[in-house]
Amino acid sequence: MNEQTEIAAGDGMDTIATRMMTNLRDAIVRLDLKPGDTISEAEVAERFGVSRQPVREAFIRLGQQGLLLIRPKRATMVKRISEDGVGQSRFIREAIEVEIIRRAAAALTEATGPMLEAILAQQNAAAAAGDIGLFHTLDETFHRALAQTAGVEYAWQLIDDHKIQLDRVRYLTLPRSDPPRTIGEHRAITDAVLAGNGAAAEAALRAHLGKAEALLHQAKADFPDYFE
Numbered sequence: 001m002n003e004q005t006e007i008a009a010g011d012g013m014d015t016i017a018t019r020m021m022t023n024l025r026d027a028i029v030r031l032d033l034k035p036g037d038t039i040s041e042a043e044v045a046e047r048f049g050v051s052r053q054p055v056r057e058a059f060i061r062l063g064q065q066g067l068l069l070i071r072p073k074r075a076t077m078v079k080r081i082s083e084d085g086v087g088q089s090r091f092i093r094e095a096i097e098v099e100i101i102r103r104a105a106a107a108l109t110e111a112t113g114p115m116l117e118a119i120l121a122q123q124n125a126a127a128a129a130g131d132i133g134l135f136h137t138l139d140e141t142f143h144r145a146l147a148q149t150a151g152v153e154y155a156w157q158l159i160d161d162h163k164i165q166l167d168r169v170r171y172l173t174l175p176r177s178d179p180p181r182t183i184g185e186h187r188a189i190t191d192a193v194l195a196g197n198g199a200a201a202e203a204a205l206r207a208h209l210g211k212a213e214a215l216l217h218q219a220k221a222d223f224p225d226y227f228e
Helices: 013-029 041-048 052-064 083-106 112-129 132-150 153-162 164-172 179-194 198-209 212-222
Strands: 076-078
Touching (some): 013 041, 013 052, 013 164, 083 153, 083 179, 083 212, 112 132, 132 179, 164 212, 179 198
């Protein structure tokens, strides 16, 4: 876990709980905390120098998100990845992002092209440097930028909140990722959006997101103990 989370002395309990939840969620998604690992309120509270109350609240929220299994009188456990949860994450993402891409193609501004091209250039640089972590972050930036173009940034936040199980699978398969292929798919999406062709943009997006099924099978084959 990243122990550098800033907890200011004047922060309220809800603020601290939210920060703790975000930090722990990121640790789970990025596999710093692996499926099946156990953690305790006392351990986390001591590590971050906070009371157990906000940690308990963070645990409850993460339990509601399907990331922690809270067992009374026993250690809390990082839940194994749910195949059904991954499927639902895919469904929610595709359903919302298809509408985002249609709107983006119809809502171009002078800033859209330079913004998307800059992200693609950064992805190319990250791929050339072998920085897979940065490449993944820029992938998120690209999709968020499409929502920004469409004028529905909150829609991307909604997707982000509901694709946690899918993100866990993506991190498992990062070492086998294919940056040139992803960049090519992003190029196809970008070209269609900049041409104002909503149908082509949607087709390119569906092809891009369609890799999720293969990623799931690959992750299950490589890490069977990480799945329910």
